Amino acid sequence: MYIQLSIFMSMNKVNIADARSNLSRYLARVEAGEIITLCRRNVPIAEIRPIRTEAAEQRPVGIDRGMTVPSSFFEPLPDEVIRAFERSPEEP
Numbered sequence: 001m002y003i004q005l006s007i008f009m010s011m012n013k014v015n016i017a018d019a020r021s022n023l024s025r026y027l028a029r030v031e032a033g034e035i036i037t038l039c040r041r042n043v044p045i046a047e048i049r050p051i052r053t054e055a056a057e058q059r060p061v062g063i064d065r066g067m068t069v070p071s072s073f074f075e076p077l078p079d080e081v082i083r084a085f086e087r088s089p090e091e092p
Contacts (some may be wrong), residue, residue, distance in 0.1 A: 013037045013044065 014036055029031055030048050038046040062086050 013039050013042070015039050015042065 012035060014026060016038060019036075019038055026048070030036055030050050033050055035050075036045045036048040038048065
């Protein structure tokens, strides 16, 4: 696994001269989610990474697309429920 990881990491390193001549190709890779490390004489100096974009619509809660949270969910718990959580395991 270590060898595969080092090969994968080295594939993302690009010297500045190569980046200049193939910028559009590397930007397409960045748009696809890849992080490119720019190097000067094989020494890393910067990273090009995709910018996170906000979702166009609010993400649904859970896996149920139509799920709504009732307002009672945010009300305080009854005292007997709170006491049940505060009991030690030895108490009945």
